[in-house]
Amino acid sequence: MLAKSLSSTPRPPPALPKFEVRxxxxxxxxxxxxxxxxxxxxxxxxxxxxxxxRLSF
Known part of the structure; x- marks a missing residue:
């Protein structure tokens, strides 16, 4: 069971919040x-x- 979990593809990192420079x-x-x-x-x-x-999210 441990070998199966190690061979699975890694998850992508969480998305960063979008912001706009004002x-x-x-x-x-x-x-x-x-x-x-x-x-x-x-x-x-x-x-x-x-x-x-000044940023806006």
């Missing part, structure tokens, strides 16, 4: 790393780079 974006804030405050005594963050993608 939007890809890249951005950066404060590239030059300037020191500034928009609110008194609350300094802004330094350099910040971000990327992302």
């Amino acid at each position: 939007k890809v974006y890249v951005g950066a804030d404060n590239i030059l790393d300037a020191d500034y405050q928009e609110t008194y005594a609350l300094p802004q963050a330094g350099r910040f780079v971000y990327t992302g993608a």
Whole structure:
């Protein structure tokens, strides 16, 4: 019985979910790393780079 199960054809892998790329974006804030405050005594963050993608399933 074991020999029969080993000789059978393997199953294909399950299908991946279909998706569509709606939007890809890249951005950066404060590239030059300037020191500034928009609110008194609350300094802004330094350099910040971000990327992302919006997908629909």
